[in-house]
Amino acid sequence: MSLSSSHLRSTSPSDAPCRHSGVLSGCAIIVRGQPRGGPPPERQINLSNIRTGAMARRAAQGQPDTKDTPDEPWAFQAREFLRKKLIGKEVCFTVEIKTSLGREYGMVYLGKDTSGENIAESLVNEGLATVRREGIRGNNPEQARLCELEDQSKASKKGMWSEGGGTHTIRDIKYTIENPRNFVDSLHQKPINAIIEHVRDGSVVRALLLPDYYLVTVMLSGIKCPTFKREADGTETPEPFAAEAKFFTESRLLQRDVQIILESCPNQVILGTILHPNGNITELLLKEGFARCVDWSMAVYTQGAEKLRAAERSAKERKVRIWKDYVAPTANLDQKDRQFVAKVMQVINADAMVVKLNSGEYKTIHLSSIRPPRIEGEEKNKDKDKRFRPLYDIPYMFEAREFLRKKLIGKKVNVTVDYIRAATGPGEGTPAFAERTCATVTIGGINIAEALVSKGLATVIRYRQDDDQRSSHYDELLAAEARYTFSRTGIECPRSSRNLPGGIQVAEPFSDEAMLFTKELVLQREVEVEVESMDKAGNFIGWLHIEGVNLSVALVENALSKVHFTAERSAYYKTLVTAEEACRQRKEKIWANYEEKPVEEVVHLSEEKERVANYRPVYVTEIADTLHFYAQDVETGTCQLESLMETMRAEIAAHPPVEGSYSARRGDYCLAKFADGEWYRARVEKVESPAKVHVFYIDYGNREVVSSTRLAAMPPAFSTRTLPAQATEYTFAFIQVPQDEDARADVVDCVVRDIQNSQCMLNVEYSGATCPHVTLLFGDTKEDVGLGLVKEGLVMVDVRKEKHLQKMVRDKYGVDDGRVRLWYMQQSQCSVTEM
Numbered sequence: 001m002s003l004s005s006s007h008l009r010s011t012s013p014s015d016a017p018c019r020h021s022g023v024l025s026g027c028a029i030i031v032r033g034q035p036r037g038g039p040p041p042e043r044q045i046n047l048s049n050i051r052t053g054a055m056a057r058r059a060a061q062g063q064p065d066t067k068d069t070p071d072e073p074w075a076f077q078a079r080e081f082l083r084k085k086l087i088g089k090e091v092c093f094t095v096e097i098k099t100s101l102g103r104e105y106g107m108v109y110l111g112k113d114t115s116g117e118n119i120a121e122s123l124v125n126e127g128l129a130t131v132r133r134e135g136i137r138g139n140n141p142e143q144a145r146l147c148e149l150e151d152q153s154k155a156s157k158k159g160m161w162s163e164g165g166g167t168h169t170i171r172d173i174k175y176t177i178e179n180p181r182n183f184v185d186s187l188h189q190k191p192i193n194a195i196i197e198h199v200r201d202g203s204v205v206r207a208l209l210l211p212d213y214y215l216v217t218v219m220l221s222g223i224k225c226p227t228f229k230r231e232a233d234g235t236e237t238p239e240p241f242a243a244e245a246k247f248f249t250e251s252r253l254l255q256r257d258v259q260i261i262l263e264s265c266p267n268q269v270i271l272g273t274i275l276h277p278n279g280n281i282t283e284l285l286l287k288e289g290f291a292r293c294v295d296w297s298m299a300v301y302t303q304g305a306e307k308l309r310a311a312e313r314s315a316k317e318r319k320v321r322i323w324k325d326y327v328a329p330t331a332n333l334d335q336k337d338r339q340f341v342a343k344v345m346q347v348i349n350a351d352a353m354v355v356k357l358n359s360g361e362y363k364t365i366h367l368s369s370i371r372p373p374r375i376e377g378e379e380k381n382k383d384k385d386k387r388f389r390p391l392y393d394i395p396y397m398f399e400a401r402e403f404l405r406k407k408l409i410g411k412k413v414n415v416t417v418d419y420i421r422a423a424t425g426p427g428e429g430t431p432a433f434a435e436r437t438c439a440t441v442t443i444g445g446i447n448i449a450e451a452l453v454s455k456g457l458a459t460v461i462r463y464r465q466d467d468d469q470r471s472s473h474y475d476e477l478l479a480a481e482a483r484y485t486f487s488r489t490g491i492e493c494p495r496s497s498r499n500l501p502g503g504i505q506v507a508e509p510f511s512d513e514a515m516l517f518t519k520e521l522v523l524q525r526e527v528e529v530e531v532e533s534m535d536k537a538g539n540f541i542g543w544l545h546i547e548g549v550n551l552s553v554a555l556v557e558n559a560l561s562k563v564h565f566t567a568e569r570s571a572y573y574k575t576l577v578t579a580e581e582a583c584r585q586r587k588e589k590i591w592a593n594y595e596e597k598p599v600e601e602v603v604h605l606s607e608e609k610e611r612v613a614n615y616r617p618v619y620v621t622e623i624a625d626t627l628h629f630y631a632q633d634v635e636t637g638t639c640q641l642e643s644l645m646e647t648m649r650a651e652i653a654a655h656p657p658v659e660g661s662y663s664a665r666r667g668d669y670c671l672a673k674f675a676d677g678e679w680y681r682a683r684v685e686k687v688e689s690p691a692k693v694h695v696f697y698i699d700y701g702n703r704e705v706v707s708s709t710r711l712a713a714m715p716p717a718f719s720t721r722t723l724p725a726q727a728t729e730y731t732f733a734f735i736q737v738p739q740d741e742d743a744r745a746d747v748v749d750c751v752v753r754d755i756q757n758s759q760c761m762l763n764v765e766y767s768g769a770t771c772p773h774v775t776l777l778f779g780d781t782k783e784d785v786g787l788g789l790v791k792e793g794l795v796m797v798d799v800r801k802e803k804h805l806q807k808m809v810r811d812k813y814g815v816d817d818g819r820v821r822l823w824y825m826q827q828s829q830c831s832v833t834e835m
Contacts, residue, residue, distance in 0.1 A: 023255060026052025026078025026129060027120075029086065029108065031093065039247035045093050047120045048105045049143055050129040052078040053160075058175050068175065073166025074159055078128040082119065083195075085110065087255050092116060107142070118142075124149045127159020174214045182492075183214075184265040189302060190669070191259040191275060191713035199254055201227045202245030202290050203282075205274070207260055211717065220282050221263050221271040222298035222308050223291040224465070225249075226322065241321050245290035253281060257655065259713060264300035271297050275713070277658050286311035289321030294465065298475065303663060305475050329419035329469050338417050344408040349391065350400030350458055351449075353408065353441075355415065367449040368418040368438040368471035370458040373397045400457035407451075408443065416440045419469035440473055447473055454480040491552045491561040491576070494590065510590050514560040521554065522546050543572065556580050559589035611808055615761040615777065621727055622701035623752045627737045627744065628771060630701025630727040634759065637726045641699055645680075648718045652679050657712035664693045664708050669720060672697065673710040681714060681725070698725035732786045733765035733773035734809055736798040747794045754778075755785060766800070 023029050027047040033040045053075030059066040092113050095106040109116040123129035124146050131146045154161045177183045197215065198206035202225030207218050225246075226239035259275040274281050282301075285291040286308055293312050298305050316323045330338050342355035345362065350372030354364050373396040391398055421436040441448045449471065452458040460477045463470055471477055494508035496515060522544065530543040544551040550572060555561035557579040567573045584591045618631035619638060632638055652671070662670060664684045672682035672695045686694035690708040697704070698720070716722075738744045761777040776785040789795045799809050 023079055023083045023086065025055050026075060026082060026123060029082065029091075031091065035247070039243055044104065045095070045108060046103065046105045047123070047129075048096050048107060049132050049146055050120050050124060051132055052123065052129045055079060056171060056173050068173075070173075071170045074128055074169050076171055077159070077169055078123060081123065081126060081128055083255050085122070086119070091119075121146060121149055125153055125158075127153040127156075127161045130160070171213045173208075174212070177214065177216065180216075180268055180270055181265040184262045184270060187262050189261055189263055190716065190719065191261050192716045194258055194260045196253045196256055196258060196274070199246055199250045201225050201242060202249045202285055205249070205253065207258075207274075209260070216270055218260060218262070218270050218272040218274070219297070220285075220291075221273055222294060222301040222305065223282055223286060224294045225285060225291045241290060244321070245285065248285065248288065248290050249281060252276070252278070252284075259715070261302055261713075263302055264297075266297075271300055273301065273303055275658070275661060277655060279658070280661070283307055283311045287314055289315040289318070289323050292322065292465065295463075295474075295478065299478065303661075309475065326468075330417055333417060333420075340415055341412055342415055343412050344410065347401055347405045347409060350397060350404065350452065353404065355413070363437065365415060365441065366421075366436045366438045367452070367458075368440055369461050369463075369474055369477055370449045370453060370471075371461050372400055372458055396457055400452060403452065403455065403457055404448065407448065408441075411443060413441050413443045413448075416442075416472060418472050421469065438469075438471075440471055447476065449473075450476050450480045453477055491555055491567070492564045493555065493561045510560055513589070514555060517555065517558060517560055518551065521549070522551060543570075550575075552576065553579060556583070559583040559586070559591055562590065611765070613763055615763045617759055617779070618762045619759050620755045620757065620776075621699075623748060623756050624701075625744070625748060626731075627735075627747060627751065628729055628731045629751070629755075630729055631760075631762065632699070632726045633728070637723070640723055641726050644718060644723050648681075648715075649679060651715065651717075652712075659709050662708060662711045662713050664690075664711055669698070669714050670695070671712040671714050671718075672704070672706055673712075674704070679712070681718065681720075682711075683725075684711075697727070699727050701727035701729065729771040730762070730774045730776075731768060731771055732789075733775055734798055734800070735786050735789065735795045738795060743794075747789060750789065750792070750794060751785070754788075760785070 024044070027050055029045055029047075030042050031045060032042055053072030054069070055075050056071045057069040059068045086108075089110060090112060091108055091110055093106050093108045094114065095104050097105040099105075107114075108119040110119065111117070120129070124131060131143075131150045133147065153159065157163065160166055193210040194207040195210065196205050197208050200206065200217075203220040203223050204225075205218055205220075206215065208215050226242035228236040228238050228242055230236050253274065253276065256276065260272050261275065262270055262272045264271045280303060282291075282303075286293065291312075293308050298308060301308065315321070316326050316328070319326055340357060342357050342363070342365075344353055345356050346354040348354065348364070351367045351370055352364060354362055356362055373394050391401060417437055417439045419438050421433070421438055423435040424433045449458070450473065453460060460474075460481045461470075493514045494511035496507050496511040525546055528545040530545065552561070552567075553572060553575055556563060556576050563573075563576045563580045567576050583589070584594050587594055617634040619634055620629055620631045622630040624630075632641065648671075657671070664670065664687050666684055666687055668684045670682055670684060671679045673679050674697070680697050681699055682695040682697050684693060685696050685703070688694070692705055693708050693711060694703065694705050695711070696702075738747060755776070755778070759779040761779060761782065763775045764772045765775055766773050777783065778785060786795075790797060797809060800806060
C-alpha cells in the first residue's frame, strides 16, 4: 500500500513506499504518495554517490545574453533509462542526507522495499552514470558495490565508456518553430510519437515530438480545463478544480510515451489530440467533470465531436466537479413537455411557428440557436419615413419563411425542447421579449434549423462558453454554417494584424495590399467556385474564378502570395510556380529580399530511339484480375522492408494499439491486421462503414475489406517518408488482355501459378496510362513470361506504333500487325473445331 509523502521520514535513514511521478534527470526523480482528498504533495529524491550528465536547458526568456545549454553526452539516455523503468511504478527509497536547503539524497529501489532493484547500481552498470569516488568510505558496502560495477562497465565499454565520446547522444532540440501552421499542415494529421514533458494545466501540455525533438506546447482540441490565473505579483491563483484537473492529466500522461495528432494551428496555438493505450485523455477529462467543451476548437477534433458532447453530458447528469451546481435548462419540465409530437398550424417567421398539441392546446415554438435574416448597421437607419415591413424589407426573410411554410404547414413534427428563454424587458435599443420555448424541430429525420442554415437562410447564434441554453444539435448547426465558408487552396497570403491573448500580432508585410487586391477583384461580384476538398470544420477548400481569372494565380502573379505545398496535386500547380518564379526574378513586393539559391546544372538527355534492355530482379507479390501485377524491387527495397516490418511489429507488440481508436478516412495511410494476424502498412481506399473499410496493402499490392477494429494509426517512424511503398504496379508489354471474362480468368490463373510469390527479371518497355508496361523473364530459366502466354494461345500480341518496338515484336513474336489478328482468328477456329 502506498503512503502519502507526509508520512515519509527524512531525519534518519528509513524506507517507505511511494508512487514514482517523474524523472528530472538521470539521477533525480519526483515521487508522490497516494492521493487522499486531493493531489498529494511531491518530493524530489536525488540518487546518492553517482553523477549523470546534465540535461539540455533552454535560455531564460527575456535575457538576450543567455544561451541554450545542450545535453551533456549520455544525459538524455540516462533520463530515458530511468523514465522507462520507473514512471508510474511503485518505488521505495531511503534518505541518507538532507542539506540545509532541503535537498534530499538517498537510494531508490524498485518495488515496495529495499529488496528490489537498486536504481543507482543499474545506472552505473549500464554505463550511464559515474561514481562520486571522492566521498567513498571504505567500510560502506553499497559504495564499494558501485565502484565495482563502474569498473566492470568500463571494462565492457558500456554507455559513456564506449568509444567515440558520446557526441551522437546529444539531442538537437528545437524549442521554436518558425511557421507553426505550415509545420502542423505538413504532418497531415497523422499520429506522431511523443513524450509529455510538462503539464501546465489539465488541457495544456508540453510535448517532445519524436524522432526530431521538437518541443511544442499543445492545447487539447475541443475542451478547456480550469486554469491557474497569474496575479500582478507573479503568484498563481487556481480556479476551482484546476489543481485536481492538472493532477488527473499528470498522473496519466506525464513522461509517458504517447501519440499526438496535431490537428490545427489557429493564431499560433497548436491544437491536438493525445492518444494513449489506456484511453483518450480529452474524453476522460470531460467524463470526470474536469473540463468543458469549447466550440471554437471542437471543429478540428478528429476523433468525433459527438463523443465529447456525450462525455460532458454524462458529467453534467452526475453533477461531478465543475458541474456540481449544474441545473439542466429543461430540469423543471416534465418528460411529456420536453418531447412531443405536434401539428404545425402557422409559420410566423423564419425561426418561429405555432403548433397544435394532441391536447388541442396551441403553443409557439422558436427554433433553437439560430437567427433569421436581419438588417444590421447603417441599413437600419435608411428610409425612416417609409413603413417598415420586416417580412418583405429584410433580404431573404420572405424566402426563409416560405421555406418553412412549404415544408411544415399542416404536417406533424417532432419537437424536443432544448431550453426556455426567460422574458426580457425593454432596454436602450433593445425590444422586450416574452418568454420563449426554444426547441429542435424535425420532420422525417430532418432538422429544420439545420436545413435553414445549410441553405443560407439563417445564421447560428454564438454563445458564451458557460451558456448551456443552446440547441441539442449545436455542433451540426455550426457544421452546416461552416459549409458556406470558402478557403482558397494552394497559396499562402501574408497575415493581417490580429488581437491575441498575449497582445496584438503585428501584420506581415503586404498583408493589407493582399486584402485590398482581393476585395477590389471579387467583393460582391458573381464568381465561380471550384471545390477541391473540405477541412475538418466543414469549410470548402478550392479555387475561386471571376471572369476567367483564378484568384489564387492572380495573387501570386502580383507578388502578394506564395505557393503552398497543397497546390502540388492541382491542375494549376505549374501556372502558380511559373508566376511565382517570375515575381522572384523581379524581386517584387513579398519577394523584395529574396536571395536566389545557386542552381545545379541539369544535363538534358536526348530520347533513346532504340530499345534499351536493362533487366532488374523483382519479387512478384500480387496478380490482379486485370492482368496487372505488383512487384517489389529486390535490389533497393526488399531488405529494408524486412527490417522495417521487424521493427514495426516489435513496436506494436510493446505498445499495442487501442482497438477502435483509429478513425479511417479515405486516402489515409494506416496499419492493418491481415488474416495471418500480422500488421502491415496499408492505405484506406474507401469507407463504407466502420465494419467495412477497403484497404490496399502498399508493400504487397493486395486489397481487403476489414473492420476498423483491425486498423491502427501508422507511427511516423514507419511511414512512407521513412520507406516508400514497396509494391509497384506493372502490366505486360506487347500483350492484349482478353475482353472475355472467362478467357481473362484463364490467363490470370496461369500467371498466378507461374510467377506469384517468385523472383523474376523485369525490364520497362514503355509507359502506360496507369502503370509501366514491362517484359518479365522467369528467374531461373530466363524465358519470357509474356511470350509463353502467346505461344499457349491465351493472349494475342499488341503491336506498337513506335518503330523500334515494332522491330522487337517482329523479332520476338514472329508476327506483324497484319498477321496478328489472322493468327488469333486461326486459333479461335481451331478451338471451335475441337469442340
